[in-house]
Amino acid sequence: MGSVYGLRIQGLDAAARLMQPDDDTLPLLEVRRETTGERPHVTELDEWSAAFGLQGDSGWVRLSREPLRAQLRLDGPYNDEQVLHPFLAMTAAISNWWIGRHVLHAGAFVVDGGAWGVLGAKEAGKSSLLAQLATDGRAVLCDDLLVLDGQLAHAGPSCIDLRPGAADRFGGEPLGVVGVRERIRLRLPRSDSRAVLRGWIVPTWGSTVGVTAQPVRDRLKSVLGNYALYRGPRDPAAAISLASLPVLVLTRPKDWGAMSDASAALLRATRGFGGGG
Numbered sequence: 585m586g587s588v589y590g591l592r593i594q595g596l597d598a599a600a601r602l603m604q605p606d607d608d609t610l611p612l613l614e615v616r617r618e619t620t621g622e623r624p625h626v627t628e629l630d631e632w633s634a635a636f637g638l639q640g641d642s643g644w645v646r647l648s649r650e651p652l653r654a655q656l657r658l659d660g661p662y663n664d665e666q667v668l669h670p671f672l673a674m675t676a677a678i679s680n681w682w683i684g685r686h687v688l689h690a691g692a693f694v695v696d697g698g699a700w701g702v703l704g705a706k707e708a709g710k711s712s713l714l715a716q717l718a719t720d721g722r723a724v725l726c727d728d729l730l731v732l733d734g735q736l737a738h739a740g741p742s743c744i745d746l747r748p749g750a751a752d753r754f755g756g757e758p759l760g761v762v763g764v765r766e767r768i769r770l771r772l773p774r775s776d777s778r779a780v781l782r783g784w785i786v787p788t789w790g791s792t793v794g795v796t797a798q799p800v801r802d803r804l805k806s807v808l809g810n811y812a813l814y815r816g817p818r819d820p821a822a823a824i825s826l827a828s829l830p831v832l833v834l835t836r837p838k839d840w841g842a843m844s845d846a847s848a849a850l851l852r853a854t855r856g857f858g859g860g861g
Contacts, residue, residue, distance in 0.1 A: 587777065588668065589676035590685065590731045590738035591652075596672075598664035602741040604777040613679055614653045615672070621646070621657050629815070634678050638671050640764040645675055649682050662762070669741040670763050673729045677812040684819070686732040686826065687812040690784075692725035693717045694775060695854045698782035699737040701730050703810045708787050712750040713834070713850075715770055716843045719754060722851070723775040729812060735781045735826070744770045753840050782857050783830035785850065790835035793845045795853040798831035806831055830857055 585594050586603030587610055593603060595615035623644045624635035634647040643658040654675045656667065677687045691702040691714045704710035711727055718724045726740030746756055751768035759767040786798060786806055798806065807827040808816070817823035832853055836846035 588739065588741055589672075589729065590680060590683075590733060591676060593668070593672075596664040596668050599668040599741075602665055602668055602743055602771075604739055604774065607777065611652060611679070611683060613675070614651065615667070615675075616653065616655050617667075618655050618657045621655070623657070629678065629813075631682070636674060638674075638763070640761070642671065642763055645671075647675055647678055652679055652682075654679075666759065666762050669727075669743060669745065670767075674812075676731065677729060680731050681813055681815065681818065686817055686823065688730045688732070688807070688810045689728060689812050690730040690810055691727050692730050692737050692779075692781075694723040694725055694779050695782075695851060697779065698857070699725055699779035700783055700785050700854055701737070701781060702785045702787065703806055704787050709789070709836075709838075710787060711744050711746060712754075712843070713785075713787050713846070715744050715746060715750060715754045716847045717850075718744070718770070718772055720844070720847050720851075722847075724772050725775050725779060732781060732826070734822070735829075737779050737781045739775050739777050742772045742774050744772065746770055753843070781826070781829065783832065783854070785832050785834055785854075787834045787836070789838050791837060792835065793837070793842055793849050794835045795849050796833050796835070798833050803827045803831045 585606045586600045587607040588603040591613045592610045593613055628635040632649045637644045646655045680687045691710050692699045702710050714724050727744045729740055731738040745767040754770055756768035756770040759769055804827040834850050836842050
């Protein structure tokens, strides 16, 4: 077994190298592969169960809360690492929502012991930014699903799935089409399993590299707009406290040659918020 997304994972043993060591203090999620069963016609989610199709018509999941168990029917020969990411992400999101944690579509990296969440819509360059930070020696906590227990960020799988253009720069292992797109997997060193969240990064495109503080009036929208489930946070007051953390806007050109400068500028800015030099 191993741990990822703040959960102990039973049933994906061949994906252990993408997970943290087993942690028996975390809730247990049992993953079972099924060969029969009826595909859900619509997405179902209540306090005790969920059922939904996987991206790219790759299969479906039925999820129960007590015990916490995911039954997966996959329409292809996907290995455990491919099940863990990307196919387990929604299961992890719902499981953690039931537990009462915050779950966001976000990545995260670590600077001087503290985590910074990376928020960004599709095509914002979130994964390529995280790949550059990893290349520059920063620990990447997660790529696209950030689980927060209060302000404690849990590690996701130790990989970043890149698109072909980014993979030309950073390398990676071609997986073919998994889910809805072609993926090239960049494997990462294991990070710490947890880190306290210090703030947020919002990457945007512009003509020059720069880091500025986002106005306070815009922070709540940036954070709440990236919650992973349409149901929103369990505890709105706690979500507001997350939005009270610093939010830095990273602007950089759509130019691979600017990536190192953008990474360096971001590290200088985040080191101004505690944790040493």
